[in-house]
Amino acid sequence: MYRILISGYYGFNNIGDESILRAVIDNLQDRLDNIEITVLSQDPVSTAEKYGVKSVNRKSIKSIVAAVRRCDLLVSGGGSLLQDVTSKKSILYYLIIMWMAQFFRKKIFIYSQGIGPINSSLNRKLTAGTLARVSGIVVRDEASKEFLAEIGVNSDRVVVTADPVLRIKRVPLMIGEEILRKEGIKINKEQLTVGFAIRERKLNSEFIEELCIAMDRLVTEQNAQIILIPFHYSEDVSVIEEIEKRLGDKVCSVKHKYLTNEMLSIIGNMDLLVGVRLHALIHSAIMDVPMIGISYDPKINSFMKSIGMKAMCSIYDFNNEDFIEEFNKTIQHKEVIKKRVQERLVNLTKALDTNEEMIKEIMEK
Missing domain, CATH: 3.40.50.2000 (Glycogen Phosphorylase B;)
Known part of the structure; x- marks a missing residue:
């Protein structure tokens, strides 16, 4: 059993972010075998019921540490997590989760995120330093890749796909x-x-x-x-x-x-x-x-x-x-x-397969 922990802006009744989570969970379960998914959520009971996964309170330090220690891979994303425009503090929250994973020697994957803008010079340095030590980086647009290059992340390590929600099927x-x-x-x-x-x-x-x-x-x-x-x-x-x-x-x-x-x-x-x-x-x-x-x-x-x-x-x-x-x-x-x-x-949704292909390679190493 390969344990995946997902970190993002989940459990806040934002239909955009909930759509991201739906897409990420479905894509991981459809394309990877023998995995167990846990989500950090503002409303862990609702998240567990809605998506059929494990979930822990994203505000409980004890629960977060336990979940990070237990996982094999931390998936950060999707959404616009690493930016400091809408909030100057939230970027530090997501970086701290990654620092915990790095402390416990866990693999980290950036899943089709939109990166930036990051205005604080300190936040830029912290982000670049953190992403230099992750196992894989996938962003949802060229602007995010360009921004990462601007703050010092090797662009050869950054793959561009699309927003994961684009893979959700049309409904009646x-x-x-x-x-x-x-x-x-x-x-x-x-x-x-x-x-x-x-x-x-x-x-x-x-x-x-x-x-x-x-x-x-x-x-x-x-x-x-x-x-x-x-x-x-x-x-x-x-x-x-x-x-x-x-x-x-x-x-x-x-x-x-x-x-x-x-x-x-x-x-x-x-x-x-x-x-x-x-x-x-x-x-x-x-x-x-x-x-x-x-x-x-x-x-x-x-x-x-x-x-x-x-x-x-x-x-x-x-x-x-x-x-x-x-x-x-x-x-x-x-x-x-x-x-x-x-x-x-058609082309954007095909590109999204890259996320699971890269995660599979990480799992097999």
Whole structure:
């Protein structure tokens, strides 16, 4: 039995990270024999039940040390763990887990992570020094590889694949239809149904002001149906409530938490998805739904580039006029866009096999 311990941002009701975990567990179990998986989680009971694996509390030092000592391989990732933009402390948490593994002479594998930005010079040195001693490094985009080279990691050791969520299979639309019905949302086939997955912590920002104007115009000028979809439930509910307060019954929203397959199906029922959340855009690509990406982080730009598209803008220079123009172009050319994205996905998902191939080599050494 080969014991694998997974470290990441799991158990926080962030559908993007939960989708990553679902994909990583499925890929490991499908492609590797005789393994036992344990996950460090904020909610270990829920994680164990959802994914059929062992799980321990990511905040319990005693539990973490025991799990690291027991494992044969620490898998760090996926997601954007090694960055200090959204949090200056979280990067140290993930590095400390790796230092524990190195102390106990365990093998470490970086699994399709998005690396950076790392602004602190100390964090850059610590990251480069730590990754110099791991068994394998796989990143999800070229920007991450370039960043690692910038901070001193040998680029010959870094392999580029894609976000692991891209390998999740498409799901039937009826699942999402039933969920939306229970939420009190009826899809009207006579209208364009536009989903919005918004990340914004400043409720009085110019972005929210312009976004509400854009939504209002979609409703009044194009008779669109607007559905607000929370991807990181605890963070996104407040911005959804703010938009509902401003626009009233011109918009509707998904009110409850859902699992990966359920969220995939909800998004599959959209005619177009406007996403600030990376994994909302990835879910759109999987479900063959045209998308408009709005960037708050380089990872959005990197993903859009990987599927042959560009982010329309960032949350800092969004305006409703440009959005309506982009919306109209996207709807007009939706079939061309969908074909291009699906062609890119074939190559991206094939590249993801590299993770398990490298782990298998590590296991056999």
